[in-house]
Amino acid sequence: MGVSTSVPEKGVAVVTVDSPPVNALTVRDWYDLATAVRTAGARSEVRCVVLTAAGRGFNAGVDIKEMQRTAGHEALIGANRGCFEAFAAVYECEVPVVAAVHGFCLGGGIGLVGNADAIVAAEDATFGLPELDRGALGAATHLARLVPQHLMRTLYYTSRTVTAAELHRHGSVWQVVPREQLTQAALELAREIAAKDGRLLRLAKAALNGIDPVDVRRSYRYEQGFTFEANLAGIADRHRDAFLSGSTATEEQR
Incomplete structure (x- = not known):
C-alpha cells in the first residue's frame, strides 16, 4: 500500500497509488506521490510515466479525517503543501504523464x-x-x-461531477474504455509516446509547459489562499465536520 513504482516495459514507468479504502491521501501520501513522479521522470531510460491507482477509485482528494483529528492547522498546511507538490510534480515531470483514471476522481484527483x-x-x-x-x-x-x-464554474459552484464520456466530448480525455481494459489502453498510449526520441520528448514537455497561457503553480497557490481564509473564518471546520458526520452544514446568510 502507499505509492509504488514499476517499469513494466522499456521506456515506461508506472506510478500506482494504493491508499485504502478510497485513495484519500494523507499529507505523507501527497509528498510520496510527488517524489515518485519526479524520480520516475528523471530516470534517463524512462520516456513516459503512467499515473494510476488501485482500489475503488483513482483519487478522493485529501484525507479529511487526518485533518480533523490533528490539532491546530498543521495538517491543513501539510495537505495544501503536499497537494501543491504533487500537482507540480505531474506538471513538471521531465517526460509526458498519462493519467489512467477509474471510478471517482475528486478534489486533489482533479489537480493530478x-x-x-x-x-x-x-x-x-x-x-x-x-x-x-x-x-x-x-x-x-x-x-x-x-x-x-x-x-x-457551474461544476465548481454545484459540486457536480462529469463522466469520462463527457470529458471525451470536450477533448480532454483521450480515450474511454471498459474498466478491465484501462491498464492496457494507458500502456498502449504510453508505449506510443515512449517510442519517440527521449531527448526530444523532454524538450517537447518543457516547450509545451513554456507556452501554457496560465501559470498553474501560481494560479493554484492563489486559490489556496482562500482555503486558508475559509479556515481562519471557521467555515471550513464546520463543513468538514458535517461531511464526516454525514450531515449537511448550514451556510450562514450574509
Missing part, C-alpha cells in the same frame, strides 16, 4: 489529472470538485484545463 499530459479513463470514471461541500477552495485551475470556462 488536470496537470497530466494525457488522460485515459474507464467508462465508470467520474470527475468533480466537491470543494465547496468540504469547506475548501482549490483546483479550479486544473478543472479549467479539462472543461470550458462556464462549465468549470
